[in-house]
Amino acid sequence: MEVETQYTQFDSLNLDCGVTLNPVDCAYQTYGQLNTNKTNAILVTHAFSGDAQAAGIDKDTGQKGWWDNMIGPGRAFDTDKYFVICSNVLGGCKGSTGPASLDPATHRPYGMGFPVITMADMVRLQKKLIESLGIKKLLAVAGGSMGGMQALQWAVQYPDAVAAAIPIATTARHSAQQIAFNEVGRQAVMADPDWNGGEYYIGRPPARGLAVARMVGHITYMSDESMRQKFGRRTRENDDIFEVESYLRYRGSQFVDRFDANSYLYITKAMDLFDLTHNGDMTLTAALESATTRFLVISFTSDWLYPSYQSQEIVNALRRRNHDVAYCELESNYGHDAFLVEVKEQSELVRGFLAKTFKGMNR
Amino acid sequence: MEVETQYTQFDSLNLDCGVTLNPVDCAYQTYGQLNTNKTNAILVTHAFSGDAQAAGIDKDTGQKGWWDNMIGPGRAFDTDKYFVICSNVLGGCKGSTGPASLDPATHRPYGMGFPVITMADMVRLQKKLIESLGIKKLLAVAGGSMGGMQALQWAVQYPDAVAAAIPIATTARHSAQQIAFNEVGRQAVMADPDWNGGEYYIGRPPARGLAVARMVGHITYMSDESMRQKFGRRTRENDDIFEVESYLRYRGSQFVDRFDANSYLYITKAMDLFDLTHNGDMTLTAALESATTRFLVISFTSDWLYPSYQSQEIVNALRRRNHDVAYCELESNYGHDAFLVEVKEQSELVRGFLAKTFKGMNR
Incomplete structure (x- = not known):
């Protein structure tokens, strides 16, 4: 379709x-x-x-x-x-x-x-x-x-x-815990100097901060058990990186291309x-x-x-x-x-x- | 004593x-x-x-x-x-x-x-x-x-x-989940431009990144229930900020004064x-x-x-x-x-x- x-x-x-x-x-x-x-x-x-x-x-x-x-x-x-x-x-x-x-x-x-x-x-x-x-x-x-x-x-x-x-x-x-996870994401976005008080539309977006925020999100979306099944303690790249690290980094960096950091702030706030x-x-x-x-x-x-x-x-x-x-x-x-x-x-x-x-x- | x-x-x-x-x-x-x-x-x-x-x-x-x-x-x-x-x-x-x-x-x-x-x-x-x-x-x-x-x-x-x-x-x-939480903290530190590849000892430390990392930590140290009891949905500063947000920001910013960001990276890695x-x-x-x-x-x-x-x-x-x-x-x-x-x-x-x-x- x-x-x-x-x-x-x-x-x-x-x-x-x-x-x-x-x-x-x-x-x-x-x-x-x-x-x-x-x-x-x-x-x-x-x-x-x-x-x-x-x-x-x-x-x-x-x-x-x-x-x-x-x-x-x-x-x-x-x-x-x-x-x-x-x-x-x-x-x-x-x-x-x-x-x-x-x-x-x-x-x-x-x-x-x-x-x-x-x-x-x-x-x-x-x-x-x-x-x-x-x-x-x-x-x-x-x-x-x-x-x-x-x-x-x-x-x-x-x-x-x-x-x-x-x-x-x-x-x-x-709950307080749900607010807390959202707040960490917001702080990660706002801690990125590229966020620049939300005025980044003619510059570069706060890609690193938004990526960190998204990583936190992904952990909370999965369960302890589903992460164990999906990644366990497996490593890649000559054993230097755990697969779960590589996954989170990828999902974090990818998110920046499809989501606006200020929308992240406003929508998570609406949820809270x-x-x-x-x-x-x-x-x-x-x-x-x-x-x-x-x-x-x-x-x-x-x-x-x-x-x-x-x-x-x-x-x-x-x-x-x-x-x-x-x-x-x-x-x-x-x-x-x-x-x-x-x-x-x-x-x-x-x-x-x-x-x-x-x-x-x-x- | x-x-x-x-x-x-x-x-x-x-x-x-x-x-x-x-x-x-x-x-x-x-x-x-x-x-x-x-x-x-x-x-x-x-x-x-x-x-x-x-x-x-x-x-x-x-x-x-x-x-x-x-x-x-x-x-x-x-x-x-x-x-x-x-x-x-x-x-x-x-x-x-x-x-x-x-x-x-x-x-x-x-x-x-x-x-x-x-x-x-x-x-x-x-x-x-x-x-x-x-x-x-x-x-x-x-x-x-x-x-x-x-x-x-x-x-x-x-x-x-x-x-x-x-x-x-x-x-x-x-577990993969425990590694994931540590990795988010490390990424938050390294996302801070002040981290500068770990060469910040003559500049300023990556205070914002380390604060975000610590905020994630604090959420994981408490339980859903203990956060509810301690903060609930109570607000402060003219209702603009949830108490849990204010607490996390404070604990995050405070941590920077007593902890070295590179130690954060090395010790969490040793744990993982x-x-x-x-x-x-x-x-x-x-x-x-x-x-x-x-x-x-x-x-x-x-x-x-x-x-x-x-x-x-x-x-x-x-x-x-x-x-x-x-x-x-x-x-x-x-x-x-x-x-x-x-x-x-x-x-x-x-x-x-x-x-x-x-x-x-x-x-």
Whole structure:
């Protein structure tokens, strides 16, 4: 399936911080066909470093979509039945407005002049996109990691506009440890003199700092066990370098070519700020009170970055008010990466859940 | 107890890599009195960023020793009974020869010209120190984390010179994940332009890179739970900064004043290279075959950096050949830091184990 990114622009977007972006760009892709009732649309939301290409093969780069194993004809998100949409998040660097975009006021990249954004802001832009496609109510919003945060945010922000939410390997709010890992990444970026206060768009980007940040990320995405299986203590280059070192260096250096350092700062911050309980102002149960969507919550046994107890907190909060929620903790050695690679059981869960939701919505 | 660091020098030290250091300095402290039979000496070995001051109050800085809660009159390592020695490791930056030391051949700091060192080299220098103090056989070698690696190394390298080993919160070899965390730290240091290939002793040190490296370290030393208890999602400075961010930044920046960046590189590498099985050339059981020491192995439930299964591997290998080994996994929320702060049960275990060993040695 050959795919192509589409671009749309909206006049303005009001942000939580009080700033209004105008205009604002949104890059997206769609797969499958919207039915005449417009009741088969699914929004798939990407994780931190993802983009609008969730599925298919990019016709220019030949790259596969980040959830291609889950989206397509006959797959979990079956494009023979559903119309699947994925957009690059606000603050990103893959076609939607972000810190690398030109500030219309100055005709220069926003850089650190970009306003602080939140998960609610990202979702607000997605809502505009959905409306522009003529869709009043999504069949589902589904995503893993930061994508799961967006799914949760949709359920509380637009309960009437989404029938089902599938938050996977995620949390209702970052723990101190999750904030800490993000902060280390940010400090690594900002410690690089090439970062230059975010003003590097006419110079060279903070490649070394961003690479270090990405290395930290990769460790947290894998499990102790999956690293042992993949690398163990094997060495290369005349025994001088452990394979795991070589892998991390490669993945770190590679990341620089495809990601903007300021987007790294803004998006990780949005993740850290995300908190359905508004920093404890309300219980999670109260926060999810208004959600009328059905939920399918999935976590993975070896995911220590977004451990299962965080998914269970969400499930418990929903059950306390008799929300319609299914939960499954899937067995996996892949750590946080599991939501991208453990396709089999995840597909079955998603497939059944979507079919039932679709039936209910089209009764 | 007011303490002071002593310094000694040896003509030469042969290293695993084939290089001979001459001369080589060794900084150390001692607490308590050596008995006339010289059978009450305990070597305490420090972790990665430790130093020779294991106990007491430094008379200049007022700083407490890193294991002061474990060493002193009436404490686990009872200085009324035992003569406790702690030395700064080879490759360190607290008085023993390391990359910041002057290379006698060039009269300039070694920098990256310092030879690659191993855990066996560190232990070889400690052996020289012990001999210079007239001690033929240590009652025990005890330490946590990298200190535990040294305790294990002593048991296989000098089985006749140590009656007991107490490796705590440690491993017989780093996993891919442990290597990965160290590698991220090294890359953070080397990404800092001020590192300058290790030639920064007349310029400014790579403060930002070393701070990032230390931040990663601190996350791995704590547990998810202890970070939640200590910081949660609390903020400071007008809600702009999470407390955990502020803490990590502080600890990172502080580290630069007390640690040499090149020592960071060399010592973490020695930890990664440490492998009692010689990269799988022999089983752990075979590797520990020659050890005639008694063992007390301790791990902590929430330590995810040196998880209990690694201690259990050591214990299982020892038991397979009927070595005298006691093992205890202590309940703690403190993560890897537990070996420094969970004093109560650890003290009881160590106290009883030392008393029994002392009795056996002085029969």
